[in-house]
Amino acid sequence: MTTPVLFDIPGPRSRARTRIATVIGALVVLGVLAFVLARLGGNGQLEGQRWAVLFDPSSRVPQLLLGALLDTLQVALVAMVLATALGLLLAVARLSDHRWVRVPVGAVVEFFRAIPLLVVIFALYFVLPGFGVRLSPYAALTAGLVLYNMAVIAEIVRAGILSVDRGQRDAAFAIGMRKSQVMTLVLLPQAVRRMLPILIAQLVVLLKDSSLGFIIGYFELLRQARSLVEYFTPRFGNEYTFQLYVAAGLLYIAVNVLLSQLAKYVDRRSRRGPKAAAATNDVDLPADTPSITGLNSGL
């Protein structure tokens, strides 16, 4: 805390009070921890051999979990690439001078932003077969992630393009560039620079959402853990259930934390540097978008 504005630099009495509160707070935290550990220990969940299965190659558990992690990452990666590419296209199309391009694209973007991602995935997985199109869980999950996130990314990119100073555009036109040149050579490079932190934050959200594959039966981490539990339970009872769940959850969290750290790093970097001074204002959603999404909140 560099500027402790909310509380004075404490005097002896309030220092003592803070110290007491710190001790009590620490005791509460430790108490909660001890309670959880006692609960786990009482159930025998902390015994070494129950956790050893996670690292024992002969049980095939580590291989299967790592394979599931790779499958999760594969869905996320494919969806990230496609969603970003389509999002860029949609953003540019929504800023088009032609009404017949701008309006339908705007409708598509707003539609996909307004409905829950899981409904998009369900529509692809349960409703499309009625029209004779049967998608695998992998295809439905990836397509759902792409459709939903391309709309969100389109708005991020559009906000980024709109945040570039008007003078840039005017100057580019003044030296005789064509519309496409203005967009690709002048506006987009500057916009990308500004929106990169938010874009990566959205990609973290996409990675988190790849866990929805669990619900439609795609073998990502959680589904794999569940299926392993279903395999083990008749043989060993609930011996490894909790451990497998914890492993799957921790793998998810670890991957997300890594990507979040990357986002923070890029954010810090883009705030430094010679060109950052010109781009200090953050990319926010333009006020005119009737936001019926939780954009930028990372939810």
Added chain:
Amino acid sequence: MQFFIDNFPLLRDAFLTTLSLSLLAGLLALVLGTVLAAMRVSPVLPLRGLATFYVETFRNTPLTVVFFFIIFGLPQIDFVVGFFPGAVLAVGLYTAAFVAEALRSGINAVGPGQAEAARAIGLTFGQSLREVVLPQAFRTVVPPLGNVWIAMVKNTSIAAGFATTELAATLPRLANANAGELTLILLAVVVGYMLITVPSAYGIHRLERRVAILR
């Protein structure tokens, strides 16, 4: 159309489930998020650490994983929660982290002069938070909190994967219907979500303009 009428009670109940799930989870998230935000700016180190840990963990955990742990994980340590209370708990605990972040950025956005003035006239930490900083913070956080609320309403759909029959869950339930009929149900589901999100967005926009502080 007959199919739609036949299934209207299911859709209505599903809509009400989504609505009550959203409201209960929203309440839990607001209360817990406010406590967490206060903890994050407090002078007591363990509380600050605990709140930071909570927020960072939940922000980096997929909501599906939270659901998974509450529905399948908790029974392993002898806490059994029902599906609906479990869903409220999962969405509420998850969203609380985002509410805390929104509130904290709101607290940081209140000019330091305000807090300094509050301290200067002798208000304590609690008083300056309660009387000066938080009332202003709540105003600046109306738009981000609104975004969190709307995202949360959409997130309640994940309960469909964990045996709560809310709006999204009607689709797999009726999946064997004909294409035309299922499309109608899909449309009803989409409209159901919009019945919550669109008025919310409008209300938030109105509220935002009413409480906006002119600086």
